[in-house]
Amino acid sequence: MATIEILSPIVPAVAVRFLGKEDAYWRLRIKGAALVVVTLGIYRFWLATDVRRFLWSNTEISGDTLEYNGLATELLVGFLFAVAILVPLYMVFALVMLELGMVAIKPALIGFALLALLGEYALYRARRYRLTRTVFRGLRFDQHGSPWRYACYALVCWGIVIVTLGLAYPWTQAFLERFKMRNTSYGDLQGRFEGSGLSLFLRGLPMWLLIVGPIVVALGVLSAQIDWDALSRLMEKGDDDAAKMIGNMLAPGIGIAIAAASISLIALPLLYPVFQAVKLRWWISGLRFGEVAVTSRLRIRQVYRVYLRLMLYLFLLGLLASIMGGMTVFAVVGIVRLIHNATLTQVVVGAISLLLYVVVMIGSSTIYQVIVAAGLWRLGVDTAALTGGQALDGVRATGSASSALGEGLADALGVGSI
């Protein structure tokens, strides 16, 4: 270990690597998934804590590993807090909806926006919880900044992304990441984010052109074929033939539309790993702590390999589930012959199909978590390197731990992550 310190002035790049073995993580995840199902979800706080301990502990930066020192009971308390906040809120929503009539669109939209705002708020607070529970070399990370302000920014950013059909995504991401990182610190080492929206945009533009482009072009072609004047005349008359007329006008364009949609549909899954790789690499190489800069050598083909493995494992799970399903059918046929009780048979069939469904769902989720979520973590860590790592040796302590309310809210709203 000491050798690294001796070498560090000579070799500026500091090694970052992931030490964890995948089979240990599989065991952790599978056991956790089984307990989560048995306890109808209550065990998830303990599973999340185990997962973080594993991922943090096995992430080594310049010879020392990270440490996650959060507790599952903190997550449980945070969740109960969130329930205490959300239940009255949902009740108010219900009463307002009742007062204004069920079909009122505006209050529903406002309610949705409020929940989205609360979701972003929760994500920011959850990030703070995780950072303040992250210890490296005896010092913790920290996050400041108003979560409400972050939530407002995030909501506005999402609005802009939707309006620009995704073209503004790189800049909004860069903006939000800058906000997060300039409010992040490791001891007295101030964080910042230097990834530029333009560079992500340039790398992402070809993908956008292949996925969203065909649809935009098709829509343009289709709208050019519509005789808007004739249509508005028909609409004014309130004629039922308006729909038919639109159909006639669009008929030649349908082929174009289908072609465009198929290009998009084929391009989307093919390019998704590229998108993940580009974004992950852009994000990692934008991270800065004082003098310390992170670089990434992540290759697109490495991410492709991760997703191919995912496909393979999901296929195997599907095969296994089909075999189990087939055996279940046989077993049920046998049961029906043995006992002539219709109600019991219905209950048995219902329970077995429910169980099979749950196993397939949680199985897919576990496979995704091990292969993709942890796989990308490992890749990101293994392909990263630090320059200016000497600055990590003289950092002074600041900050204190935060509550797990954000985690709880994120969990209750279903927006949590690792």
Next chain:
Amino acid sequence: MTPTTDPPAAATAPPRGPAIYFDGTCSARNDVLVEAGTAGLQIFSADRHLLDEWLYAELRRQAAPDGVLRLGRNGETLLARLEVRDSALAAAIEDRAVTLDRGGAAERKLRRKVVILSLAAVVSLIFTAIIGVPVLATRLTPLIPVSVEQKLGNAVDSQIRATLDTKHLGAAFVCGTGSSGAAGQAALDKLVGKLKTAAALPYPLRVDVVRRPDFNAFALPGGHIYVFQGLIDRAQSPDELAGVLAHEIGHVAHRDGTRTVLQTAGLSFLFGMMLGDFVGGGAVVIAAKTVLRSSYSRRAEASADTYSVVLMRKVGGDPRALATILERVMAEKDEGIKILADHPDTKDRIVAINAAAPAVATTPLLGAADWAALKQICAPLPASGTAPASGTAPAGGTAVGGGQK
């Protein structure tokens, strides 16, 4: 010094070894020498200065990769850490500090406790859902003001109408509006009036016959009852119709609509918020909610049947008429999956009604002329020649209706 005291001291020379020490105020890594003494660890710098002294009782194991014993101090605000990679030293420290939970037995015990307590919580919440939620909803229902219930009814009403209204039947959705239905409406009002007076409900009752071919009737929160044309067509006496109406009035009197809303809210809280929040849990939540909701509903139906018998006896009608019409319709219906059915088994209902109601000779609640008019309440308007005759609704208008009555 006698030579006897020296050898034991030499044999129990405290184990020592290298470790890495972080003091919690600075990220500098200190290569140290740790000595596992009798009361605690002594941490020496490379030049043999005593840097720190940690008692065994305050040691705490922290998450670390395999092969590393990472120690912190309990109740310490500073995050000072000691990392031991020397396995002999790590073993020696674990021997001396009980709190470190060597082999993780205490942690496993704690996890078992978590799982067992979670299972207990699941069982308790399921029992709450089966027993507590309906009781609580029944107690809370009278506290909900009637005005709120009526608002709720209006909100549901607009949705119900939107789903039920089969506009292409060529006539108004609600029967009894035109000149041909006026006599039928008057007869219906007469019948409902009798039941209403006897029932003495806390709020106004509104009964609408709607152009749907199914055999069905239902009550919304707030006292709005829908009767399907298919039910009028199948009723062979005014008392049969009155029996069904009395059943629905029973739902109104028991405020079952409001209670259902409260029950659903309670269930959504238990299943969805407290339980079932995991991938694939959605199906478990839906299954649990459906089974529980239909069990609540079966209880409500049974008590509405009882109410019907009592009300019919009050107005001097045939209390068994409800059973008669149910029996007739039972032949056309398939019972479906029992634990998911929102109504009790029709056979059981008929038995229960007949057990509660004495077989008495009664005069029909409506005269022959009134009854004939009521049967024609959905007759086509004379002006619109294109409208299909009542009772022969096109096939497109079936199958949307709710459960059997």
